[in-house]
Amino acid sequence: MNAIELLLEKVSTPMLDEPAPSDQQLDVMFRAALRAPDHGRIRPWRFLKVSGEAREALGELMAQAALEDQPDLSEDALARFRGMPLRAPMLVLAICPVKKHPKVPEVEQKMSLAAAVQSLLLAAHAQGVGAIWRTGDLCYKPSLAKGLGLADNEQLMGFIYLGKPVGVKKKVPVLDVGQFVSVWTGGLQVS
Known part of the structure; x- marks a missing residue:
């Protein structure tokens, strides 16, 4: 797969299922991430x-963070939060x-992190590792950040789930570039 195919097919x-990415695959992913603007x-x-039993501990932190806003969550809902990190054999928290x-x-620092995550995802895809970047309200809970040991200046920006892809690769629509790109000629923009 050449670089253009990688970009267009990711x-x-x-x-996701076992196995988690190998140490060698992870090294490539992290090296790619560290090349971000x-x-x-x-x-x-x-x-x-986060892998192994640490995923269960993360799930418990997620359930406790969810209870902050919704103290009357059902046991089924709490079980769903506890099970979130078990969707893949490994997570990488950005x-x-x-x-x-x-x-x-x-904002530029956060954009740089987003670019690093995209590079990590592309490196995963290039190596046949399945990956998905998930966020959600829990990402931004101070109690979750505290439970993870984040410093006061650190912000959790997402959960990257990694593992072996399961099922058929989904087809994504080819978008019309013209719907997203226009030309500015120096004057007023008109629709």
């Missing part, structure tokens, strides 16, 4: 690997350690 893989070279990325910087605002 899809999220929601159904990085204004000011402040390296606004950090990743936590964390943005936001730094005070005179030229690099917080």
